[in-house]
Amino acid sequence: MLKVELLAYTPEPEKLIASAARLCYSSCSIERTREKLTDEKVSSFVDMLAGMGHESPLEHISFTFGIEGVSRALLAQLTRHRIASYSVQSQRYVKENQFDYIVPPEVEESEEAKNEFISAMNKAQESYNKITSILQSSYKDEYISHGMDEVQAGRLAEKRAIEDARFVLPNACETKIICTFNARSLLNFFSQRCCNRAQWEIRELSKEMLRIVSQIAPDVFKNAGPSCVRDVCREGKMSCRKAAQVKKEFAELKGSLQ
């Protein structure tokens, strides 16, 4: 099951953005500029920035998320977002004794598809174990023949074997990620991945990330989400044509509708 936790974020995020933005237009010292910022001014500055497309001050604040219960398929999509930092659980160094996997909801709903899916997962695990064992045994003999003791040879051989055995693991394999985005990059991410055109898994993740950051910096993320939430749909012929419904969903997600 998807689990998203906000591990860290820039303190007083909206005040920092407003300070940075105000500095651009002020002759005062940074200290004085910050002193003059009341809560209302912070809010109106953040609002103004969004309206005028002056987005670079948004880069001063960042959010670090711990993400679990997602597939390697999602990982491939998430890491296409280059303006972010990632740490991912390694299949190269962590042995998959019994790998967990994500079952897509529509596969889950069909008994026949689900049986086939689970059988493919079991087969992948079996092949992974077999390949690990074959390679490990051959590497172990090699290390022992070079004079290494049995325990160390076994450990190194397993480590080397799983590096290649992992090639048979599926996209469905569960993974764990820590990632850090600045607010500007997050807005771009939400715009693309909260949209109904994005795949269900990354859409679910991005909506949860948006729900979390909206509580921390509501003015920054007030208009965040797919383009139809703030403007018009940009998906052309691929549009889901559900703008009104999407708008309502995102207003509720951000807590601005009861």
Ligand SMILES: Cc1cc2nc3c(=O)[nH]c(=O)nc-3n(C[C@H](O)[C@H](O)[C@H](O)COP(=O)(O)OP(=O)(O)OC[C@H]3O[C@@H](n4cnc5c(N)ncnc54)[C@H](O)[C@@H]3O)c2cc1C
């Ligand atoms: C519905 C959907 C379908 C997709 N389908 C495919 C697909 O079939 N195949 C595929 O390969 N990808 C696909 N993608 C991925 C997509 O093309 C982007 O790579 C991904 O969403 C990351 O977006 P980004 O580049 O805006 O983000 P980031 O990498 O975080 O970049 C943020 C912004 O920085 C700027 N930027 C970053 N790097 C550069 C650069 N080198 N040059 C100029 N400007 C830069 C751009 O303005 C960019 O929008 C899909 C994405 C979505 C949402």
